[in-house]
Amino acid sequence: MSGMLTAWVTELMTGAPINQATVSISNKQKETNQQGLCTIEQYNTENDERREVQKKRKVNNREHGILVVAKDDDLCMSVNIYTDASVLNAYVWHVFNDRGLYKPKEDVHIKGYVRLLKVKGEAKLPTYARGTIDYTIYDPRGQQLQQSKVELNIYGAFDIKFTLPDNVNLGNGYVTFSLPDSQSSTTHYFKVQEFRKPEYEVSSMVRPTIARYCHPIVDEYVIATCQGKLFAGGYLNDANIQWTVQAGTTTFTPPKRSDYIFGRAQPFFCWFGNNNQTEISYPEKYFQGKTNNKGLHEIKISYHGIEQEPRTTIVHALAAITDLNNQIQETKTQFIIHPCTYYVGFQLSTNYGKKNKPVQTKVIVTDIDGNLIDNILIECKVIGYGKERKEDENGLTVFEEIKDEQTLAVVSSNKDAVNIDYTPKLG
Structure with a gap:
């Protein structure tokens, strides 16, 4: 099965588009343009043998591939890139009722629309379905309550009404609808409960x-x-x-x-x-x-x-x-x-940082109503964790955990947020 895919590649920290990144999937690859975009057409997600099996079974199938993006020494992957295969005309149903919850002896109104999706090239064009719908009404225990037919109008719509018996079982009832000529069907559920109005x-x-x-x-x-x-x-x-x-x-x-x-x-x-x-x-x-x-x-x-x-x-x-x-x-x-009279809030300028490059942070102190409080000492402790590559006594490569801990102190202001800049030492 072949498909068409458009990829957009951006930088993780800034969101800027990446130019000339190599995008690969299955048997195809292409480079991104200045906007970080590229489109790959006619890539295969399955082998010929499997494709023939699907054709014989006449079923829709969903295949997935793995998308690989490379730029210089950086590489990332996105798995489960799905492609839906459908070469068959299909009916789709949209059915709904007027209330959802009913009592015994009440009328149930159900309306629905049926569309035939015809495949034309790479598109599916919806058309109004035609024909007669067979429907059967069941109570929550699966006992048949009624069976009848309804004709689709010129817009592919139908509308039915039936009354629940006085002794109907309580729970989730359902109605099955089918188009005999097309072998297409659907099921619609409704609730039946006996309840009293609160006093x-x-x-x-x-x-x-x-x-x-x-x-x-x-x-x-x-x-x-x-x-x-x-x-x-x-x-x-x-x-x-x-x-x-x-x-x-x-x-x-x-x-x-x-x-x-x-x-x-x-x-x-x-x-x-x-x-x-x-x-x-x-x-x-x-x-x-x-x-x-x-x-x-x-x-x-x-x-x-x-x-x-x-x-x-x-x-x-x-x-x-x-x-x-x-x-x-x-x-x-x-x-x-x-837990206290005042709250301390902080705001990071970015969710990502680089080693030895300052990260801007804003800090405020407020009361529970959000009013800024002046002259409160704030102690900020920034802790970073990482791993350092070393060699052990046998000359083997090991990774040891390291920690970067910084403590910064500022005084709050009732005019505006206080800026704190700290520089990550790990990365």
Whole structure:
């Protein structure tokens, strides 16, 4: 199978396009232009024997290759460069319903569009499908509810309506659609549930509504309150309540300071996973009670002390209220506990650096409202890790870990950020 590929090669640090870089894939290679671009046509991703097998089976296949880029002594690769092979006309479906969730005895409306993608050269041109669609409706247990046909209109669209039985099974029902002449089909799902309208509403809050800070020796507390009110009027009194209180570390960025990093930073190249090994999650606490004649219930949440590494903490208080009919509704409130009065934020001019070349960094000190604070001593410790090539006692090459640690001190300003330049010694 052959394909066409366009590659764009740029410098990692600056993003500038790379000229005359050699781009190779499979049996083809080409050099980039001044914009860092090159296009490779008719490159093969499979051998002739496999291609013949696919033709006999008449199936679409997806092959991948490895892209290699070389420039001077630098080389990088990108794997799984996919090429989709499709030489067959294909039908595509788009089906949707009006609500998604239904009760027994309710009407279900389903509409859909069918297109025929005809291959013309290297393009697939959509056309309106024609014909009659057979459809069968099933309940969540797979029992057939109805079977019928519907004619596609001139725009390749269809619209059906059916009523769910009173004794229909609850769960995920589905409808199968098929075009018999084309051997094309699809399945559409919908939910069936028996539910009641809630007879009451719940809400929650914490007080006092002030900023909260950790203290190393003094206990502090917050009152969490929940309330249930009947829609018909009055309060939900003498109702059972189950409280769940959970606390854990979180991140906090003062208002209007989103361009700075506060607290422990997560490397940008670790966005795809949770690499914060210092995250703390405290054990959940459970409390039970009953609402009073005003539908209220309160708990007192106490906290004290500071972790070895001060971190912002968020506390969630979830209240589940159950009425006499065993209807359960939940309400959740939360509050933040700050580890200190001020926050230190930093901003790097680049995510990459070079050995013996200064890297510019901006540092600020703010309160929890984002206001700059003046005359605060800031100590910045920059630590770099690397490996150094050496020979051991037997003359073999080994790599020893080395560390570059620098400590810089500046004083904050309430006018603007303070600039700090440090020079990496490793690289």
